[in-house]
Amino acid sequence: MRLSLRIAVVTLALASAGAASAETLEKVVILSRHGVRSAMSSPERLEEASARPWPRFEVPAGHLTARGETLVARMGDYYRRHYAAQGLLKPGDCASVYAWANVTQRTIATAKAYRETLAPGCPVTVNTVGEGNIDPMFEPVKAGIVKADHALARAAVAGRVGGDLTAWSASHNQEAEQLDALLMQCDKGPCPPAPGKRRVFDAKPGFVDGEELAGLSGPEAFASGVTESLLMAWADGRDFAGLGWKSLDEEALTRSFFLHQAEFDLRLRTPYVARTLAGHLADRLAATLRDGAAAIGPVDARLVIIAGHDGTLASLGGLLRMEWTLPGYQPNQIQPGGALVFERWRRDDGVRVVRVRFTGQSLSQLRNMTALDAKTPPLSAPVFVQGCGTATPAFDCRLEDFETVVRGATRADG
Secondary structure, three states: OOHHHHHHHHHHHHHHHHHHOOOEEEEEEEEEEOOOEOOOOOHHHHHOOOOOOOOOOOOOOOOEOHHHHHHHHHHHHHHHHHHHHOOOOOOOOHHHEEEEEOOOHHHHHHHHHHHHHHOOOOOOOOEOOOOOOOOOOOOHHHHOOOOOOHHHHHHHHHHOOOOOHHHHHHOOHHHHHHHHHHHHOOOOOOOOOOOOOOOHHHOOOEEOOOOOOOOEEOHHHHHHHHHHHHHHHHHOOOOOHHHOOOOOOHHHHHHHHHHHHHHHHHHHOOHHHHHHHHHHHHHHHHHHHOOOOOOOOOOOOOEEEEEEOHHHHHHHHHHOOOOOOOOOOOOOOOOOOOEEEEEEEEOOOOOEEEEEEEEEOOHHHHHHOOOOOOOOOOEEEEEOOOOOOOOOOOOOEEHHHHHHHHHHHHOOOO
């Protein structure tokens, strides 16, 4: 055989082998936190917790900001281009994208920004039960489809810390001192007391009555609200230095999130709590990935975007024992626009697998409104699903095994 003919045959064989080994992306479900919002508390209330003034937002408390909408749109545009390159999305195929949002202004506006950029030129439809109503996917207890045992929830939470919330909180003294120094602007915490100020150390650990299954008080709960407001204002590009704040940078922010994550982990990722809050959502998610009867959206939708809250992702992560860490954030932290992405692939061996990753913009990308593309993508990390993940680069989880894990997690006793 002549050399040129042999080369042609080898080239054809390699091309055929490559085509035979191609994988097919069949379905994607993106469970996203809403984008950057204004603080939930008033500036006056926040200023009781700091030595310096707080930035003001132009929108009502808890609403998506204009910058937040733009940042979500950039994530949506990135997803569109990424999944178009994977062959999942095609221009003009409006039915391929389906959006569902929880009932708050910030989640509905987030879903709208995603829908506009994921399917440009298509009618913008956001599915929701509507503001003022209760969505069972996000609030199954309030919706009456799940019965919660508040005493058991508190016992489950207390059991994770040896029954002693005070001792658990005391183990975070160093992190509380660092946050106190940042908020009260002294060289080293604990800072001297100041009249009219609420201090991280003033909050006493314990359970609080209310609608939450196991609401917590203490330095961690205090820090959770305050540092979320710091994150939102930072991501919204607010000028802290101009208001007299010192030593507030990305490194300080990352440290400050520790107490927030400790509180979230205990309050939302405790197995009984996570199952109560996220079990119904997990069942719907599994049905969507298999195109089952309880799927979210029509079965011909290839990309389903669900806009919820950080608590939504935290409780689902706790339920399925999923962990993630992105540079610049604490373990399992969920930044504005952060998302758990579930992809259903058909491998070249015919096996359908679920691949999960956590993705979102870095602190710098949020603050600088960095354009996202293949060369400058958002942060991303593969997520291992306990009970079905395998030793592959993306931790492939066979579809039927993923469903088994979900059924086991949502129907566990206790």
